[in-house]
Amino acid sequence: MAGHDEPVTSPDQRKPTNRKLTYTVGIAAIVTMVAYLYGNHEGRVESLWLGGFAIVIALALITDWVLVRNGLRD
Template identity: 65%
Template sequence: MAGGNEPVTSPDQHKPTNRKAAYTGGIISIAVLLLYLIGNHEGRVEDLWLLFSAGVIALTIAGDWLLRKNGLKD
């Protein structure tokens, strides 16, 4: 059997994620979330959730960028 020693992997493990597209999508998501702050709502709970969600996305992008810059992530 020729392929007996090869590891079994799923097809999505063969293609790397397009980093530029992921960063662009994240930044667009942050912009949309921040634009939702403009509106006619009275409570601040919505604002806090929007800011928290945008912050999590921003920290994820920044963390990934720093790890890749320092060579700790492929």
């Protein structure tokens, strides 16, 4: 069987995420969504979706930053 040759690893042995890259991409996504608010669309549904997604991404980034800063997340 093919699965017997794979090494057993625990979650703490895996390579950590690059937080700087994650924050940069998240901020770039927020800036892009806010820039899309200024366009030639007439309805407000698009604006609500874009604003909502931008707020959700911002909250996720802020929450992660606070948890890392307080030592509650690696």
